[in-house]
């Protein structure tokens with residue numbers, strides 16, 4: 001029998017997203033969420049011999065508008081279209097009042113963005129929509145016959161709230177893909193976020209809902225970005241109570257320690273009995289990641305993939321972080337776990 005390839009969706013516009021600077025600690029540093037990441041992953045996928053790379057073709061607009069606030073999307077689109085070639089628009093003030101009602105463009109930056117790492121450029125809106133399209137294309141192609149799909153979503157998405165961007169993310173790809181699955185008739189979806197950073201955006205978006213279980217494994221926000229969420233106590237609100245779960249981990253977390261926690265999260269996901277799982281997969285848990293602090297290794301990503309496969313439900317893998325030259329290799333190792 002012919003070997004079965006795992007579909008891997010991508011969009012060439014991901015390569016056009018090219019932020020140059022990250023403003024941190026008073027310095028203008030090179031931006032690590034670089035276009036190079038896209039090429040590292042694409043090359044590794046093509047060399048792997050286990051995936052079938054396909055360009056994404058589904059327009060995500062409907063689901064983007066279901067997940068994000070209209071005023072936020074208007075801000076993102078208009079600001080992006082107003083930027084001149086080479087300009088990188090970031091906040092320069094922080095909101096000191098309790099009111100969000102501002103008309104001034106500089107003031108709006110403080111309302112719709114929570115950090116200095118997420119510049120808006122003249123193509124940002126279109127590249128973010130293309131990334132969401134990759135996620136949605138993956139979601140609608142998921143089926144019993146196609147139970148594992150990888151989506152090369154760049155820019156990433158898990159830090160974007162309903163109405164506020166940050167963490168190098170502009171549109172919440174995992175949430176947008178989840179909404180597409182629900183609209184396709186899937187009753188319950190679980191999101192498992194294994195990026196090194198807490199997926200504060202995804203948590204925010206589904207915090208009041210019981211049709212999506214959100215489970216997050218990440219570095220303790222006490223010492224790590226995004227700092228203001230990711231605590232164990234955050235379990236959801238109203239009818240969403242019990243449908244959000246956080247597993248903050250200490251600096252230096254090893255393969256074995258990570259496995260334990262992943263095992264626990266998979267039990268929780270299994271008992272929710274979702275029809276599909278979306279994995280927000282970040283590889284900044286890798287031992288040498290410049291943004292990371294865990295000690296995971298390339299071989300271990302394969303084992304994590306295997307563990308997740310044991311859920312035996314259709315699984316959509318979405319790309320989030322990972323900032324080393326070994327990113328492509330780590331992605332492929334993870335996908336191999338699903339073979």
Ligand code: OKP
Pocket residue numbers: 024117156159167168195196197225282284291320321322
């Ligand atoms: C995005 B994702 C300052 C550190 C800035 C920003 C992290 C954004 C991570 N030097 N950290 O979750 O991988």
Ligand code: ZN
Pocket residue numbers: 195196197282284320321322
């Ligand atoms: Zn991350």
